[in-house]
Amino acid sequence: MEKELLQEDAQIIVIILIAILILLLMAGALIVFFFFSRKKIINAELEKANLELNYQKNLLHSTIETQEKERKRIAQDLHDAISSKLNIVSLSTNVLIDGKINKQEQQETLHHILEITTNTLDSSRRLAHNLLPPILENFGLQAAMEELCDEFNSSKKVQVDCDLEYHNSLDKDKELHIFRILQELFNNSVRHGKAEKIVVVMRDQEKITIDYKDNGQGFDTEAVLKKKGIGLKNIESRVEILGGEMSYSSTIGNGSEFHILINK
């Protein structure tokens, strides 16, 4: 056999055998490579899908939580501002119907009723306004945001510096999200951050950018990453709905900064 293999004419067979061996080794390596990569890639995809799922779950959770919180707040407001006042009106009216009081007292009671109804009317208007500011519907986002800034300014707790530029380039739904984001940011700064000064700069060019800065207590971004409050989650999910990007930076004692970028 060996002798035959060494024959000149037989060399070609040897070459073919070697070629087959090399090709087989290459094919084997290829298959092994593909199988390992396949496992890796599929695991990575699976992990990604799981992360996405978890994120969606969290989002849903926080949405429901926010909804419940909001309902509770509205119920509380309705009870405090309207029901209790109307109760007094009802009691006073009963006293008037009974007619056991003199004229002067009647006059006083009527004035009292008038005062309370005026107050209640005011409160109900404010409640409705807080739920959905009519100015946003009627005059657009810029006016609504300016009004929001004025409102916070007039509360004297905080000084708000607004520099807004907006050319009505988004539709109404998106405008509401931006408005709510700003509202939430203000609320966070005042309620949690105890900020005294807030600067908001909004620009409407190729994209819409919002730069927000306060001088409040700030927060620990690492801790927030692990466990976000509803407010921040709410802002994030709104930015996501808008198809935008958000980044924030903050250190305790040095205020916080938010940058939001929204595609038109």
Added chain:
Amino acid sequence: MRWTVLISIVGTVFLLINVLLYFKSFAKESKAFKFFTIYLCSMLVIQIIMTYFVLVIKKQNLFLSHFYFISQFILLSLFYERIIGKKYLRVILYSILFLLCIQYYLNPQLISQYNSLGIGVTQSLLILYSILYLAKSLKIDKIDFLIINVGLLIYLIVSVLVFVAGNLSLDLNIPKKLYRILIYINLIFYIIFQTLIFIEWRKNYYKKTLRS
């Protein structure tokens, strides 16, 4: 009886079993599965005729080799077109068939030899398809015909060189004994290929057959 013939008969029996098993699931499965089953059938028919020539007429029949590689190319191209899902595979199939027609027209005596060029080109293309399918399998979690594909890749790579070198068997200077090594290798890998086809059926289609 020579060893090559014996091993070849073992391979044919394996093939026969696979054909029967695949036919059991034929009606319910996808078009790709059907093309593959037809491919197995055509291989079985050619194998049986080939064995008949060797055992009864005692003569090698190179004429059949043309049927073998052309039907293999057509049916496996259709199979890969389905599972890879690219239309250009069909275009390549038609162009290669057209070129083969021209080749046979220009060189009619090719019928009595191995068409090394034809076998080389068609099998290389099938190897390429097989690798393309492997690449496709990277991104899909559950993918059919993965084992068959690996079997095809290995078998085609081994057999392409054996068949391309087929005309050497006509060369009287080369000792038959040596050429037979190539035939052995081809036959052994053919049996491995058939085993992988069986494993694919057992893994993915056996339970489906039981359920029905």
